[in-house]
Amino acid sequence: MTSIDDLPIRDDLRGREPYGAPQLDVPVRLNTNENPYPPSPELVKALGEAVAEVAGSLNRYPDRDATELRADLAGFLNADTPGAGLTADRVWAANGSNEIIQQILQAFGGAGRTALGFEPSYSMHPIITRVTGTAWVNAQRDEDFGLDPERAVAAIEEHRPDVVFLTSPNNPTGTALPLEAVEAVLAAAPGMVVVDEAYGEFRREDTLSALELLEEHPRLIVTRTMSKAFAMAGTRLGYLAADPAVIGALLLVRLPYHLSAVTQAVARTALAYSGELLGSVETLRRERDLLVGWLRGQGFEVADSDANFALFGRFADRSAVWRAMLERGVLVREVGPPQWLRVTIGTSEEMAAFRAALKESV
Numbered sequence: 001m002t003s004i005d006d007l008p009i010r011d012d013l014r015g016r017e018p019y020g021a022p023q024l025d026v027p028v029r030l031n032t033n034e035n036p037y038p039p040s041p042e043l044v045k046a047l048g049e050a051v052a053e054v055a056g057s058l059n060r061y062p063d064r065d066a067t068e069l070r071a072d073l074a075g076f077l078n079a080d081t082p083g084a085g086l087t088a089d090r091v092w093a094a095n096g097s098n099e100i101i102q103q104i105l106q107a108f109g110g111a112g113r114t115a116l117g118f119e120p121s122y123s124m125h126p127i128i129t130r131v132t133g134t135a136w137v138n139a140q141r142d143e144d145f146g147l148d149p150e151r152a153v154a155a156i157e158e159h160r161p162d163v164v165f166l167t168s169p170n171n172p173t174g175t176a177l178p179l180e181a182v183e184a185v186l187a188a189a190p191g192m193v194v195v196d197e198a199y200g201e202f203r204r205e206d207t208l209s210a211l212e213l214l215e216e217h218p219r220l221i222v223t224r225t226m227s228k229a230f231a232m233a234g235t236r237l238g239y240l241a242a243d244p245a246v247i248g249a250l251l252l253v254r255l256p257y258h259l260s261a262v263t264q265a266v267a268r269t270a271l272a273y274s275g276e277l278l279g280s281v282e283t284l285r286r287e288r289d290l291l292v293g294w295l296r297g298q299g300f301e302v303a304d305s306d307a308n309f310a311l312f313g314r315f316a317d318r319s320a321v322w323r324a325m326l327e328r329g330v331l332v333r334e335v336g337p338p339q340w341l342r343v344t345i346g347t348s349e350e351m352a353a354f355r356a357a358l359k360e361s362v
């Protein structure tokens with residue numbers, strides 16, 4: 001049997017583990033922050049028709065620049081953040097925001113360069129960073145998982161990173177950053193600043209999107225995805241908003257025709273149904289706030305959440321709790337600081353199952 005170690009693999013990949021949130025077939029899956037509501041029969045029909053329409057020309061490559069999709073995404077962002085003033089040339093799309101992040105690092109990171117993030121945060125930021133040959137610097141969030149602007153600036157001044165990652169709302173904590181923190185980082189950072197807003201649509205009313213800052217900051221990139229609030233994780237569509245020059249830089253590293261004609265057609269159809277797809281956001285927000293209140297009532301610590309999940313603890317042995325819940329058909333996520341677990345907000349039935357399983361598991 002040949003093992004990876006027998007192969008002439010890059011030295012820096014030896015001993016690494018692949019990304020792997022368990023994909024288990026259990027009744028209540030609350031571990032990867034998806035939207036629990038599937039598309040309506042009407043949308044399913046529209047998606048089928050959109051795919052049928054492009055099927056007849058699948059012998060040809062798709063639009064390499066995804067021009068129409070990017071215009072639709074710009075329209076969606078302008079509705080999300082009135083005043084953002086985005087146009088297609090300020091928006092870029094790829095196969096999930098993970099690919100967006102990879103393209104950013106291919107263009108602005110690489111050998112001899114550094115990216116910095118504030119942990120605990122999204123585990124793929126350091127993984128994609130290293131895979132692109134970029135060095136990773138792990139700075140820390142505050143005790144309450146927030147980010148004090150002065151501490152953030154001090155970390156940036158110490159390490160002078162080429163790319164800074166800010167995640168807001170943050171995964172796995174749910175914590176959103178005030179725009180003042182983002183502005184302080186932008187003022188101090190010598191390179192690109194990426195605000196990962198994968199959960200942006202779930203933000204609370206008084207939380208503002210970093211899209212508000214784009215006009216004044218050509219080195220700011222705001223990333224979004226259709227995988228979370230948009231209920232289209234299976235489509236694999238992530239996108240960003242930035243200065244047109246940033247998109248010019250990404251064109252240098254993207255693979256030709258990276259976004260299939262089927263993906264573009266499905267994503268555009270989903271955007272045309274954004275009213276339906278985002279219709280569940282209010283329900284999920286309400287369910288989140290109920291859950292956080294319930295967990296606190298039960299004596300758990302819970303991080304404030306602007307997202308569709310909650311980080312709760314603390315557990316002396318979180319793996320034991322995770323396993324006990326799994327035995328009861330409820331899959332949550334063992335992620336983040338060692339004494340905490342993360343639960344995605346599902347339907348009210350799923351949350352009832354979660355509450356029952358948790359009570360029996362601690």
Ligand code: PMP
Pocket residue numbers: 032033095096097098099122167170171196198199224225226227233236237238
């Ligand atoms: N950013 C954050 C903060 C995430 O939590 C995720 C998904 N877990 C992603 C990006 C990537 O999502 P996708 O590739 O599905 O767009």
